[in-house]
Amino acid sequence: MMKRLTMLLTLAAAATTLMNGCASPEARYYTLAASRSDAAPAVTGRASRSGDPLWIEVTPVRVPERLNRIQLVVRDGNGGGLRLSDTSRWTSPLPNELRDALSQQLQASLDAVDVYQRGLSATQPAFRVTTDVVALDADVGKRAAATIAWTVRRLPDGKVLSGRTEAEVAAPGQVEGVVKAYREILAATAADIAVGVQSLNR
Structure with missing residues (x-):
């Protein structure tokens, strides 16, 4: 009886080891949001001439x-x-990652408030940013590259400024290098958009 029990325990341990060896690698999740230390520096002076939030x-x-x-x-x-890559995933669908990262960069660099899904101010100019x-x-x-077309529309008068950011950045290492390169590209895109907003806000 003892010999049979020992054999069963040995078989169970072997099965567990085999199952663990066959298990799929655990997925890692990445975000394009910049860390606090990587956030865009604020521009010199407020973008809003009235001193109210932009x-x-x-x-x-x-x-x-x-x-x-x-x-x-x-x-x-x-x-x-x-x-x-099934083992390398975004924390949310890519369009959401891109929007949130651009919003973060623009709010930091322009000292602005993103009112997406919260309604626009009826009394102050607002700037709608669309990107493709x-x-x-x-x-x-090796490298990461992007071409991003963007438009800034001033509301309520509808004046528009469009641009295009093209960038290629080294991406050494593994997937982490690609994510870091994408963050740099988005920072460059946000910087170009910020210049457009400032131009329309004069």
Whole structure:
């Protein structure tokens, strides 16, 4: 009886080890939001001439359908194909990650308040920011690049300023390097948009 019990316990331990060995690697989650130390520095002087808060509305970012998912999409290194990484994921769908990161950067650099989904002030000028990701890709361990078209519309008069940010940044290391490179690209995009807002606010 004891010998049989020992055999059963040994088989159970072996099965557990086998199951653990076959388990899928645990997914890691990433965000494009900058850490406090990486946040954009405020511009010299307030962007609002009246001293009141500067109202901005950062709308959802449009991305190509192939990128509209929770997994990171990177080049697979074989003939320019793309690969979805099931073990490297965004904390929210990519359009949300991009919008939140841009909003964070613009609020910091412009000393502004993002009123997206909260309603615009009826008495103060506001600036609606729309962005379209034309291209966004990365070679893990090499580089990340993006082309982002953006528009700033002053409300209520509707005056518009449009621009396009193109950037390529080194992305050494593994996926963490790609995420860091994307953050740098978004910071550059936010800096260009901030200049547009300031131009319309004169």
